Amino acid sequence: MDSVEDEGEYYDHDDELPTSITADLRMDPGAVDDTSFSPVLEAGPPASSHDKLRAYEAKRRGAYESKLMSSSLYWQAFRTLMHDSLLETQKAESLLRGWTHASETYGAAMRCVGAFSVDERGAPVTDERKRKKILDQLYTTHGGSDGSSRAQSDALLAIAEEETCGSIIDRLSDSAMSISENYHGVAKFLSLDILPELSSLLNHLKSEIVFVEKLGDSILKELESAEQVVCKSWDSYNSTVMAAAANDEIPNLADAEEEEKEPLDVWVAEMRYRMAVAFLSSVWEKCSTELSKLFLSMKDTECTRRSQLKDFMIKATEMQDELWQRLPSSIETIQKELNEWPMDRNRVENDVQASIRERAQAIQIEEAEHKKPSDVADTNPELSSVNDREGNFELSSPLVSDLLRKAKVVEKRGAMMMSGWKSALVIFTKDSFLQVFELPANCKLQPGSAPEVAFQNLIPPIVVPSMDGVKSGVKFPSSRYWFDNLVPAESFSLRNCEVSLKEGKDRGQFEIVETSTSSGASKMFTNTTKRKLTFRTAGYEDAMNFVNTLNQSKAKK
16 A cells, blocks of 8 residues: 555645546557556557456556545545644634633633633533543544544644644643633633634634535545446456356257347446446546645635634733733743744645645554454455556547447337337447447437447436535435446347348338247247337438348358
């Protein structure tokens, strides 16, 4: 597993988030790509389509796992930073609210304030059990990858305490402890000038964190869901190839006594796998954009929060110094650090970036220590022992697959009397199948249109988690039904079909009649059943050429 530190350069810019993986439908399988994910495919002995795809899938999974792991670590680190920002603001509010109440209750109250042991009203809590409960809640984080609550690890707490903002607040609380006997009279100033604005900042920060976490978690779930679709498509394709290899011969219809084996079309499974990879690439691209917007938005919020928090603390300490001229030396040191604390945009962004990277490393080490052996088990042994170099290519469109012989846009009509003509894309595959895809009614394509254009109309728009989507209540992940239109409406095994060209007024049309062995209750009445479909092409010659192609394939079989 690559460490976050090894990818340090990868996170130096907002537009270089770990969400880059490509799959281009416009390129052939052997195309050369200059990205790190797909280096140049070196010359070598030719490999079968299945072997190449095995190598490609193995290579793709390795790259995807690394990128997804980096994205997950980066997001978890960002979550802990957001919650520590909230924790810092809560500490500051608790501190100042406590000061207001402590001006009336003197020393004992101020000692509780310095220890952050105050309730929601700002009243000091002296009971040991209640104080422990408050501190446990204060130091509980929701930064886990699964959104669960848990106590922050010692490593993350140490990081927060060592950072400038956190350490200053901690020392400021120590100052409140040391001046508990002297602090008196600042309550009115704090309650009227500081606390309302600080409370408003805290409430705004809470709402922003809730929204950002919901969006970020949805994006990562969308990426994981898209990968699951690819894995399932690969498993289906691999199983189909294995089954087809073990079922080279299909029994004749005359062998009625034998159990008929269902013909398998490898192209359909391969097509769905290729399109699943293309879908994953589009999801990565869109999710990368949304993550960039997300991180930039929260960085702006964090910079503004720190600047406002600095102003609040400066005003509070200056007022305290004005009222009490003999403050302990610690308060003077804190004031100096606050005034000298650089707030230029570049430096703050660099501090935030370094904090995220350091937190990601701590989370990575912590998760590695608690990882179970079952988490690293190999669930896809067929992807091992492959030549990585054979997987260095981009998946192309299913319409240029070696398993496809011909694709054409036609119109189809069923055998029923009232059936009307519908636009369809027909695919003639190497395994002697004719796959019929119904085109959406709004695509307005005619017989003879480009098959690529028709195939693109079968692909639905890709929707990934976005700010507008989360606000409007769109449910994610949305990829589970993305391939509905890629399921053939009709599938004919040409071995069992008669293809005939129509003449007369129906010139330009041809008919397919499939005869299959009856199953179920229909066996009582007939041994075979027939299924008929009529197709209309752009013209007579077009229909005649397509029919000849289909019949020639049957003759070869």
